[in-house]
Amino acid sequence: MFYLDDIGRYFLMLKGVFSRMTKRSVLRNLIFKEIDDLIIGSLGITIFLAFFIGAVVAIQTALNLTSPLIPKKLIAFASRQSVILEFAPTFISVIMAGKVGSFITSSIGTMRVTEQIDALEVMGINSLNYLVFPKIIAMLMYPFVIAIAMFMGIFGAYVAGVYGGFVSTNDFLTGLREEFIPYHLVYAFIKTFLYSFLLATIPSFHGYYMKGGALEVGKASTSAFVWTTVVIIISNYILTQLLLS
């Protein structure tokens, strides 16, 4: 019952987010600020993580291809598939649930604790629209982050594979182009769009409805990370079943 209550409140929150819009000129500035905080601020860690994930995937694949009958170009093929299908969209999103999610929950939660949300409501402002809507719009840029993660993941695989002596450049490039199915990119970006919405709204929900003081802000951030991750993993399973089976 407790979870059903929370799920109901989450959807009511979404209804509140899309009603009574804030003045357009104010929203525009808020959206740019959120893009800076949530998207630009995440690029560094995303590039770093994606590069090393790609590199590790290439090394792991190379080390497991023990049979001389299996061509080395499979290292690039396996790295590409792993990075595009799962590591970039899903693994990076789980990391972002920690980075972006805890930022959103703690900033909104602190506003709740310090009565800043009450101040917005007293002024007659729809605080849900003012606080959450710009985050949802800013997160529409998130697929660009994932596109960069895909590129960096494959680049990491190339660096580790070629400079680690596991595969030649020619084999790597051949493997990279082998049996490429463009629909896999569509599948990855459909997932990413859904994750971007989840990453903006679930942590906002935990921050907005939190009660208590500073300690509860920390608890809400943890809980937001856990639930965002759980929902991302479950929706990953459902979408994969629906789109790839």
Next chain:
Amino acid sequence: MIEVTNLHKSFNGEEILKGITTTFDRGKTNLIIGTSGSGKTVFLKCLLGLFTPEQGEICYDGNKYSELDEEEQRNLREKMGMVFQGSALFDSMTVEENIMFPLMMFTKQKKEEMLERVHEAITRVNLENANNKLPSEISGGMQKRVAIARAIVTRPKYLFCDEPNSGLDPRTAIVIDNLIKEITEEYDITTVINTHDMNSVMEIGEKIIFLKNGHLEWEGDKSQIFKTDNKAVTDFVYSSNLFKKVRDAQLKGL
């Protein structure tokens, strides 16, 4: 003027406000006092429309809140100014941006016109040389002044203050109290202050209501509060050593 009739509010089955009926006059500083847990903040939040009472009515200059549609309620809220206990300033905005915020949200004024109004409010609360500072860079007393400036910049009809001088030294507290009183008279607004500071009562208490366990226990003004024989009120007033000593001295004819 705000008229409150038979106001009831509960949380999780526990009744916090138990039928409060009173009026708050325009141009006066109306104080809500009482011990912690007496329902002061819940009452104030009901007046602000942040909590919806289960029973009873709040009337703002003849307009019943429960009969207003969503648009009218929002319009009414735009006529309210609020000074929160912790000031509730927006951390990411400078002092000037904080004060300009309500104007940006609700008016179509040009930036120059808004800045003029902001500087007028800043001058009114005697807050200078802090325009470009963040709330974290100014003192508690200054934060309260910014909160008051933000509350009055839209020229509200109703001003609500939740413990406006909590956490301030006695000297700054008196300055803030007097500032609120001056603004109330100057702008002819209905001011409701939630406090448990007896110094505020003595300084600006033109109308005082005393809440106890969600009931309105007593109402009067600052001259009457020391003459009442209501035990709950006298217990509250003379819980302060200073007031107790003054009373004892008066009884001894000193």
